[in-house]
Amino acid sequence: GQQLNQSPQSMFIQEGEDVSMNCTSSSIFNTWLWYKQDPGEGPVLLIALYKAGELTSNGRLTAQFGITRKDSFLNISASIPSDVGIYFCAGPLNTGRRALTFGSGTRLQVQP
Amino acid sequence: DVKVTQSSRYLVKRTGEKVFLECVQDMDHENMFWYRQDPGLGLRLIYFSYDVKMKEKGDIPEGYSVSREKKERFSLILESASTNQTSMYLCASRTQGVLAKNIQYFGAGTRLSVL
Numbered sequence: 001g002q003q004l005n006q007s008p009q010s011m012f013i014q015e016g017e018d019v020s021m022n023c024t025s026s027s028i029f030n031t032w033l034w035y036k037q038d039p040g041e042g043p044v045l046l047i048a049l050y051k052a053g054e055l056t057s058n059g060r061l062t063a064q065f066g067i068t069r070k071d072s073f074l075n076i077s078a079s080i081p082s083d084v085g086i087y088f089c090a091g092p093l094n095t096g097r098r099a100l101t102f103g104s105g106t107r108l109q110v111q112p
Numbered sequence: 113d114v115k116v117t118q119s120s121r122y123l124v125k126r127t128g129e130k131v132f133l134e135c136v137q138d139m140d141h142e143n144m145f146w147y148r149q150d151p152g153l154g155l156r157l158i159y160f161s162y163d164v165k166m167k168e169k170g171d172i173p174e175g176y177s178v179s180r181e182k183k184e185r186f187s188l189i190l191e192s193a194s195t196n197q198t199s200m201y202l203c204a205s206r207t208q209g210v211l212a213k214n215i216q217y218f219g220a221g222t223r224l225s226v227l
Binding site: 040043100 | 215
């Protein structure tokens with residue numbers, strides 16, 4: 001079953017604002033992935049994190065792998081209308097299974 | 113670029129029908145996955161396959177089956193569609209081994225409505 005708690009569930013912000021979202025788990029992860037899903041499309045990978053404490057940027061996006069390995073954060077700076085979509089965190093449980101476990105998603109809406 | 117193609121973007125079926133959702137990937141990936149996406153629940157794994165003719169149940173396999181006769185194609189089958197299977201279905205693929213870095217590539221999704 002799902003073991004990732006993602007928050008907030010939704011955000012409605014003004015263009016130009018910064019955004020923060022996070023994911024927590026009761027289990028340890030050795031990888032954190034952040035995906036974005038545009039309306040009507042499949043998820044696309046934004047950032048991948050592989051080491052505790054790692055901070056990685058992709059343009060205006062920055063993600064961090066928490067020191068405890070049980071959480072991760074995604075920040076978006078200076079939001080623009082095309083940032084609209086659903087953001088998912090994901091990671092592989094250490095069960096040997098190849099599939100990912102996903103958070104419930106953060107739905108972001110940006111007011112121009 | 114990795115390409116994962118789902119045969120239909122939208123499907124409308126009737127209760128009791130047998131439904132086939134098709135997914136094809138062009139990167140020779142060993143692993144393929146079927147998820148369903150419902151509001152507030154994220155993506156939940158239905159089935160996955162790690163090789164031709166090999167499959168494993170995910171978290172919510174009830175009411176579904178799968179088929180993988182060729183490496184590039186992974187089919188999801190709803191034996192007798194029910195209204196609670198109305199959802200967005202996402203197919204994904206991933207290569208094997210450490211080079212995969214756990215990254216999955218997704219298709220655009222099939223939005224299924226069961227009436």
